Amino acid sequence: MTKMNNTLVDVVIVGGGAAGLNAAQMLGRSRRSVLVVDGGEPRNAPADAVHGFLSRDGISPAELYRIGRAEAESYGGRFLNGQVVGVTGSKGRFSVALEDGSMVRGRRLLIATGLVDELPDIPGLRERWGKDVLHCPYCHGWEVRDQAIGILATGPLAAHQALLFRQWSANVTLFLNDALQPTDVELHQLAARGITVVDGRVDSLRVERDRLTGVALIGGSVVAADAVVTAPRFMARTAAFAELGLKAVQHPTGMGEHLDTDDDGATGVPGVWAAGNVTDLRAQVLSSAAAGEWAGVGINSDLMAEELAEAVAAHKGSLTA
Known part of the structure; x- marks a missing residue:
């Protein structure tokens, strides 16, 4: 388990399921510093196997996540076991509070907390x-x-x-x-x-x-x-993000509540993305993983645009100094 201090990482990912892990891998491959905070309560834990996942059909959820975590770690991703209880801050400096009283910080935030099945x-x-x-x-x-x-x-x-x-x-x-x-x-x-x-x-x-x-x-x-x-009622896990102004809304199908995002996974709060079942109630494991990958691309592009603007401003300043 990773021990963190006040280091500001590029991206904090809340949730270590398919969406969070694939985002971590993509961001790691983009040479971003990534921390995944995971509470260890995957929605599909009771199931014996994952199906409909090309090349991984029949694999147990636990084994799939073990492999995914190892892949993310191979690109520098770090993991912290714990429950997130609140998030404050804004784009560039989010503070993520854990149940044990510790705090981690990130320039960007990806919510991949999934959902709860109300039976x-x-x-x-x-x-x-x-x-x-x-x-x-x-x-x-x-x-x-x-x-x-x-x-x-x-x-x-x-x-x-x-x-x-x-x-x-x-x-x-x-x-x-x-x-x-x-x-x-x-x-x-x-x-x-x-x-x-x-x-x-x-x-x-x-x-x-x-x-x-x-x-x-x-x-x-x-x-x-x-x-x-x-048919359960699908309820996105979003309570920890209320202070950011994020609130689950009714899904258009009436199936439950989800976080609303654009096609790239960006929420209405600058610097915050969401991927997987927390935003797409119908997503299966493979599509959740794909959404995590695309969110990772979007986050990296946003960080790159910010860094480019800063570099251009610094360069102009050096020319006039």
């Missing part, structure tokens, strides 16, 4: 999250193919979610859970695809020998299920 309050669901309680067919659909899949409705997109998972299994059940009333069109679509629709509120999940076996409804009936799919 329905149903007994047994949180404990199975990332194992056999899922939300993304492209991340986990292959692993539950041809199994009994239950779709737990949390809002109006549940019918679409059921139709989507039908691509992976012919045994799909949609639990309305008092959260969805399908339209006539949706009911015809569900019936045409052989998807069972179950009315009533879900009470809990049934688990035997650490394996999901069914969905229990209020009233006592149980429907067999090998996997359950639900």
